[in-house]
Amino acid sequence: MQNINDPKQLLVSAIETGTVIDHIPAITLFKVIKILGLDKIRNQITFGTNLDSKTDGKKAIIKIAGKFFEDDDINRIALVAPNAKLNIIKDYKVIEKRVVSVPDTITAIAKCMNPKCITNFEKVTTRFRVVSKKPVALRCHYCEKITDQERLEII
Amino acid sequence: MKTKSLVSIDDLSTDEIMEILKLAAEFEKDPIRDILRGKVVATLFFEPSTRTRLSFESAVNKLGGKVIGFTDSSSSSVTKGETLNDTIRTVNNYVDLIVMRHPIEGSARYASEISTVPVINAGDGANQHPTQTLLDLYSILKTQGTLDNLNICMVGDLKYGRTVHSLLIAMSQWKTTFNFVAPEELMMPEEYKIYLKNRGLDYYETADLNEVINMADIIYMTRVQRERFSDPMEYEKVKNAYVLHDHMLADTRPGMKILHPLPRVNEINTDVDANAKAYYFEQALNGVFTRQAIICTLLGLK
Numbered sequence: 001m002q003n004i005n006d007p008k009q010l011l012v013s014a015i016e017t018g019t020v021i022d023h024i025p026a027i028t029l030f031k032v033i034k035i036l037g038l039d040k041i042r043n044q045i046t047f048g049t050n051l052d053s054k055t056d057g058k059k060a061i062i063k064i065a066g067k068f069f070e071d072d073d074i075n076r077i078a079l080v081a082p083n084a085k086l087n088i089i090k091d092y093k094v095i096e097k098r099v100v101s102v103p104d105t106i107t108a109i110a111k112c113m114n115p116k117c118i119t120n121f122e123k124v125t126t127r128f129r130v131v132s133k134k135p136v137a138l139r140c141h142y143c144e145k146i147t148d149q150e151r152l153e154i155i
Numbered sequence: 156m157k158t159k160s161l162v163s164i165d166d167l168s169t170d171e172i173m174e175i176l177k178l179a180a181e182f183e184k185d186p187i188r189d190i191l192r193g194k195v196v197a198t199l200f201f202e203p204s205t206r207t208r209l210s211f212e213s214a215v216n217k218l219g220g221k222v223i224g225f226t227d228s229s230s231s232s233v234t235k236g237e238t239l240n241d242t243i244r245t246v247n248n249y250v251d252l253i254v255m256r257h258p259i260e261g262s263a264r265y266a267s268e269i270s271t272v273p274v275i276n277a278g279d280g281a282n283q284h285p286t287q288t289l290l291d292l293y294s295i296l297k298t299q300g301t302l303d304n305l306n307i308c309m310v311g312d313l314k315y316g317r318t319v320h321s322l323l324i325a326m327s328q329w330k331t332t333f334n335f336v337a338p339e340e341l342m343m344p345e346e347y348k349i350y351l352k353n354r355g356l357d358y359y360e361t362a363d364l365n366e367v368i369n370m371a372d373i374i375y376m377t378r379v380q381r382e383r384f385s386d387p388m389e390y391e392k393v394k395n396a397y398v399l400h401d402h403m404l405a406d407t408r409p410g411m412k413i414l415h416p417l418p419r420v421n422e423i424n425t426d427v428d429a430n431a432k433a434y435y436f437e438q439a440l441n442g443v444f445t446r447q448a449i450i451c452t453l454l455g456l457k
Binding site: 112114116117118119121122123124140141142143144145 | 163238239240258259260261262264265279280281282283
């Protein structure tokens with residue numbers, strides 16, 4: 001539960017209704033924003049980054065007012081924020097907590113690391129089968145090469 | 156439902172592979188037929204591969220079909236900057252089937268998703284070349300009478316060799332024992348060894364061909380290319396260790412056959428050619444029958 005008297009909690013203001021995404025690695029915050037298309041919606045969004053976290057080093061948090069996500073949409077961020085936790089907020093209260101899980105297939109988010117892959121030459125929507133979830137390893141539907149966590153780039 | 160294409164050997168189940176091999180045997184008995192009369196096949200070779208192209212064109216011609224296409228991208232609209240997408244969308248209006256060779260990996264899969272007619276991948280960069288794998292399987296089946304319980308010795312460049320990787324995956328459907336003979340720098344990649352382990356299949360690695368040659372039912376030779384070595388001295392050291400000579404075959408199994416995807420440079424000495432165990436030119440002929448079978452299967456013709 002949030003304690004509004006705790007000055008750390010005040011770094012990012014509370015929302016009445018919406019979704020709080022916590023435990024995002026600070027370095028992937030902007031990837032998460034891009035994957036969820038938060039840069040294109042009109043909802044009020046506040047975020048904080050480089051916050052201290054006991055478990056994740058530097059973390060980021062995003063609060064989106066008036067917005068709820070389907071599992072399929074939110075799981076897309078699992079590639080870059082595998083430990084992200086969602087708090088669904090109504091009337092300033094957390095009514096539900098959710099975690100993300102890496103889906104079995106990844107479409108249109110990741111870039112194939114193979115420079116000779118067709119997806120890096122023509123306008124082809126990338127598609128991958130997830131062959132390992134932790135650490136993430138993706139097999140390209142087109143060139144069949146593996147893109148691993150280290151070389152993972154978000155389009 | 157999309158049209159059926161052949162992009163990767165994984166697209167075929169073991170049953171489908173056996174069906175194609177069975178059909179190839181029928182074409183071998185009687186290769187001149189009028190099944191493709193009125194059909195037009197495109198051979199789109201964005202990079203040259205004379206052997207593969209001629210094999211496909213021979214397969215189509217013998218069945219009464221016609222072939223149109225280009226032999227390298229300099230003679231096509233690619234040089235004007237046309238995308239693969241546009242080339243395929245245009246060409247599929249003219250033909251009943253597309254055979255395509257392209258240097259970019261995944262290009263054939265992409266083409267198969269765009270095309271309204273079946274696409275056969277005749278090689279997409281270092282990725283897949285499934286008709287080669289099928290003709291290899293046909294050659295093994297024909298010479299050994301079975302695909303089960305064979306000892307296959309793969310020699311040469313096992314690291315970059317696309318044909319050996321696909322053949323390994325295909326043969327691992329059966330109880331196959333593999334011997335990998337390669338210089339240190341060109342050993343079979345770890346992922347394929349893990350694949351075999353997971354399937355419970357035995358494999359052995361050695362740098363010395365003589366150690367395993369007498370156990371083999373099939374010797375699959377590949378070319379060791381100088382440009383694969385980071386250190387040219389290494390190449391000089393190993394280049395003669397992976398050359399097959401006739402005298403090495405003295406104690407090999409009587410039914411053993413030597414395969415090679417061709418072109419050969421010097422890895423099989425020409426004195427082997429006269430040996431009854433040399434099979435690489437027949438293997439090339441089998442390619443025509445196998446491709447006839449593949450084309451007819453994809454077009455739903457018998």
